[in-house]
Amino acid sequence: MPFAGGEFQQERERSDQVRRKIPLNDYTRLLSAYLKPQRKSIIGLSILLLAGIGMQLVNPQIIRYFIDTANIQSSMEPLWYAAGLFIAVSLAHQGITVAATYIGENVGWIATNKLRGDVAAHCMKLDMSFHKSHTSGAIIERVDGDINNLANFFSNFVVSLLSNLLLVAGMLVLLFREGWLVGVSMTLFVLFAIYAIQYIRQFAVPHWSNMRAMSSRFYGFLGEHLEGTEDTRANGATGYVMYRFHMLIREWLPLRIKAFFGWASMWITTLLVFTIGSAIAFAITALLWRQGAMTIGTVYMIFYYTELMAKPIEKIRTEMEDLQKADASIVRIRELLQTESAIRDGVGVPLPSGPLTVGFNSVEFGYEDELTTLQGIDFRLEKGKVLGVLGRTGSGKTTLARLLLRFYDPRMGAICLDDIDIRDTTLHDLRGRVGLVTQHIEIFQGTVRDNLTLFQDGIPDRNIIEVLEELGLGDWYHALPSGLDSRLESGGGGLSAGEAQLISFARVFLSDPGLIILDEASSRLDPATEQKMEKAINRLLVNRTCIIIAHRLATIQRADSILILEEGRMIEYGDRTRLAADTRSRYNYMLQVGMEEMLA
Template sequence: MRELNRKIPLKEYAGLLRSYLKPQRKSIIWLSVLLISGIIMQLINPQIIRYFIDTAKTQESTTPLVYAAVLFIVVSLVHQGLTVAAAYIGENVGWIATNKLRGDVAEHCMKLDMSFHKSHTSGAIIERVDGDINNLANFFSNFAVSLLSNLLLVAGMLVLLFREGWAVGLSMTGFIVFAIYAIQYIRRFAVPHWGNLRAMSSRFYGFLGEHLEGTEDTRANGATGFVMQRFHSLLREWLPLRVKAFLGWASMWITTLLVFAIGNAVAFAVTAYLWKLGSISLGTVYMIFYYSELMAKPIEQIRTQMEDLQKADASIVRVRELLQTQSAIRDGVGVPLPSGPLAVTFDDVSFGYDDDLTTLNHIHFHLQRGKVLGLLGRTGSGKTTLARMLLRFYDPRSGAIRLDGIDVRDTTLPELRSRVGFVTQNIEIFQGTVRDNLTFFQDDIDDQRIIAVLEGLGLGQWYQSLPKGLDTPLESNGGGLSAGEAQLISFARVFLSDPGLIILDEASSRLDPATEQKLEHAISRLLVGRTCIVIAHRLATIQRADEILILEEGRIIELGDRVRLAADTRSRYNQMLQVGMEEVLV
C-alpha cells in the first residue's frame, strides 16, 4: 500500500495530460473558449440584476426593466448553451484520451512475458485496464481546463468585488483562501483510502474472474463452498475500506457545506454593515450576495475535481506501475529466419520457473530440417515447457536455442512466432466470425485460400453447412463446435500461417477414434515440407516420428532414431511398445 500512498509529482500529471491530450488540441482550444465564455456570462448576470433592482427603485418607466429582464434571460440561455457544448466536448475529449490510454495499457499487457500473466489473474488485469482508467475519464476530459476556468471565475468575481470596496473584496478573498486550505487539508486524509480501495477492488475482481472461468471445474470437484467462503471473506475485507473511502469523501463534502455557510455569513455581515452606512445600494447588496452564492459553485467544482484527483492518484500510480513493468522477454535485433523447414538445436539448455526449481536440466539435442521428433515423458517432465521455449514464452536460464543456427533471442518475436506453429489440445475459439478465428483477424488472406485449406483438412462439408460461410459468427470458447471441429480449425490456422516448425502438444488426446483418424490425415498433410515436434501419449501419433526423445524430471534419458530404439530391447522406448505407452507414462 505504500506505493499507492505516495504523492505523484506535478510534472507526472502534466506529462500524462500532454501525452494523451496533445492530439486533441483543437478540441481543447474550443473547450477553453466555451468555458471562458461561460465565465463571462456568469459575471455579467449579477450586474444586470443590480441594475434591475436599482432602476426599479429610482425610475417609474418599465422600459429599462424590460430590457434588463430580456438581457438577463438571453445571457442565461447563452450560458446554458455554452455549458452543454462544453460538457459534450469535454466528455468526448475524456473518452478519446482514456480509450487511447486503455489501448496502450492493453497492448503493453499483451507484450509482457508469461511469468507476468501467471502471477496476475485475468480479472486483476481487466480491473487495471478498465477500472483504473475509467477513474481517469474526468481527469482527462476537463480537469485542467475546468480547474483553470473555475480559478478565473473566482478571480473575476474578486476583481468586481474589489471595485465595490476594499472591505468587500478583502473579506471575500480571505474566505476563498480559507475555503481552499480547508478542502486541501481534508483531502490529505482521504487520498490513502481511495488507493487502498482500488487495490482491494483489483484483488476481488481478479478472484471473481478466475473462478468464473473455472466454474465447471469448481462444480465438478465440489469446491463451490470454498469459493463462496472466499468470496464473502473478500467482501468483509472490502467493506471497511469502502467505508473509510466513503468517510473521506463525506468529510470533504461536509467541509464544503460548512465553508459555504461561512461564506454566506461573511457576505451578509459585510453587506449589512455597508448598506447601513449608506455606502452601497440595495442592488449592490444583492449583487454581492449573489456573487458569494455564485462563488460556492466554482469552489464546489474545485472540491469535486480534488476528489476526482484523489481517485486519479491511485489509478495513475497503478497504471504507471503496470506500464513500467518490463517483459523478461526482450525482442531480438531482427535476424531473419530462413524459409522452409527449420532445424532445431537445444544447446545445453536449463530452465526453471523459480530460482530454486529446475524444470529443464542441461537439454542438448539437434533435430534436422524436415524431420519429426517424438517427445515423450511423464506429466511434469518438462515436455510442454520445452515447446513453449521454442516460441520464447520463456527464455533459458542457461544455454541457447537455435533454429537453423540462429539463436531465437536474435530474431524478433513476430518473426519467430510466425515461423513456429503451436497446436495444443486446448483450443481457444474467439468471439468473431469463422474467418476471424482462422486468420486471427488478419484481412490480407484470400477467402479462396481459406476454403481450400478447410476442404483439404476434411472440413469441406462443415464449411458448406455454415449459414453465412466464412462470415458465420462463432461463440467464445467454441460453443457450437465439436472437439474435433475445433481441433481441425487449429490445424487450419497453422496451414494459413505456413510455419517452418510445427509443435503438436497432445493435439489428439481428447478425440474419439473416428475423429482422430481424420486428424491423422490432417497431420500427415501438415508435416509435408516442415520440421515437427510431436508431444503425445498415444503410440499411433508417435509412429510417424523419425527420432524419439524421452524426458524424465527435466532430463533427457533417451534420444535416438525411432526404428533403432524400437528394435533395441534395452531401450525405454522399446519398453513402452511392449507394455503400452500409456502405462509407462502414468
C-alpha cells in the same frame, strides 16, 4: 481472516508510498501524451469555458442594474431591456455549457481509450511470469476500472480547474471594485475555503488507493472462478468459493466505508465553508448598506456573487475528489506500464523461409518456484524432420514448446532455428515462423473467418476453405448458415471438442510456419476424428519441421526421431526405427509394455 493476506497489505503499502512520492511532472506528462493530439478540441473547450465565465460575471451586474433602476425610475422600458438581456445571457450560457460538456466528454473518452489500448498492448507484451502472477480479472480491473477513473481527469480537469479558479478571481476583482472591505473579506474566505478542502483531501486520498487495490483483488478472484465454473461444480467446491467470495466482500466493505467517509468529509467541509461565506457576505453588506455606502442592488449583487462563488469552489472540490481517485489509478497504471518483460526483443536477425532446423545446445531452465525444470537438453532436429517427445507428466515436454516460442528464456545454453539464436530474432518473426497447437483451444466471439485467421487480413477465403477441406472440416463448413461469416460464440459453444481442435490446426497451417509444435493436440479427439486428422496432417506437414509432444504411441508413428525426457533430463534420443529395434532402449520397452502404462 485468511484472505486479508500479506500480499494485499504489501500492495496497499506500496501504493501509498508511491502515491506520496508521485511528482507533478507525472501528471503533466500523462496529460501531454494523451491530450496533445486533441489540442484543437482543447482550445475550443477553453474558449467555451472562458465565454461561460464572462457570462456568469455579467449576469449579477445586470441584476444590480435592474434592482437599482426599479428603485429610482418609474419607466418600465429599461427594466424590459435588462430582463431580456438577462434571459439571453442565461440561455447562451446554458448552450455553451452543453457544448463544453460534450467536447469535454469526447476528449476524455478519446484519451482514455487510447490509454486503455496502450495498457492492454503493454500487458500483451509482458512475459508469462507476469501473467502467472496476476489473474486475468486483476489485469482487466487495471485496464478498465483504473482507466475509467481517469475519464474526468483527461476530459476537463486542467481546463475546468483553471476556468473555475479564473471565475473566482474575476468575482474577487469585481468585489474589490465595490470596496476594499468586501474584496479583502471575500479573498480571505476563498483562501480559507481552498485550504480547508485541500487539508481534508489529504486524509481521504489513501482510502481511495486502498479501495482500488481491493477492487483489483476481488475482480481477479471473480474472473478466475468464473472461468473455472465447471470444475468448481463438478468437484463440489461451490460452497468454498462462495465462502471466499463473502470473505472478500467483508474485507472490502470497511475500505468502501472509509473511502465514503473521506468523500463525505470533503462534502461536509464544503457545506460549512459555503455557510461561512454566506454569513460573511450578509454581515458586511448589511453593515455597508445601513451606512449608505452601497445600494440595495449592490447588496444583492455581492450576495449573488457569494452564492455564485459556491459553484466554482464546489467544482474545485469535485475536481480534487476526481484527482484523489486519479492519484490511485495513475500510480497503479504507472506501475503496470513500468513493468518490463523479462523477454526482450531481439536485434532482428530474420529467420529463413521454409522448414527450420531446430537445435538445443546444453539448455537449462527452471521456473521461478523451481530450481531446475530442464537440464542438459542437447539435440538437433534437421529441417523437414519430425521429432516425437515422450515423458511422464512434469518431465518438461511442454516447457520445450514454451522455450521455442520464447514464452521464457533458458537460464543457460541456447536454442537455435537454422543456427540462429532465437534471442537474436524479433518475437513477431519468431512466433510467425513457429506454430503451436495445444489441447486447450480458445474460440473467440466473432466470425469463423476471424477465428481461423485470428483477425489477420490478407488471407484469401479460398486458402481458408482449402485448409478446412484438407482437415476434414469440409462438411462442417458447407453446413454453416453464412459460410465464413457465420458467428461463433466465445468458448466454442456449438462446436464439438473435435471441431474446435481441428480449427486450431487450421489456424496454424494458415499462418504457414516453418516449425509446428503439436503439444498433445489430439488428446481431446475421439478415435474417428483423430484418424481423420492424422490423414490430413500427413499432407499438411509436407516441407515443414514438426515436434510432436505425445501421450499415444499411434501419434508418433510418423516421427523420424524420438526424444524421451524424465525429470527434465534427456534419457534417450535417436532415430525412431533404430530405437524401436534396439531391445535395450527405453522406447522399445514402451512399445512392448504400452506407452500409456509406461508413462502413468
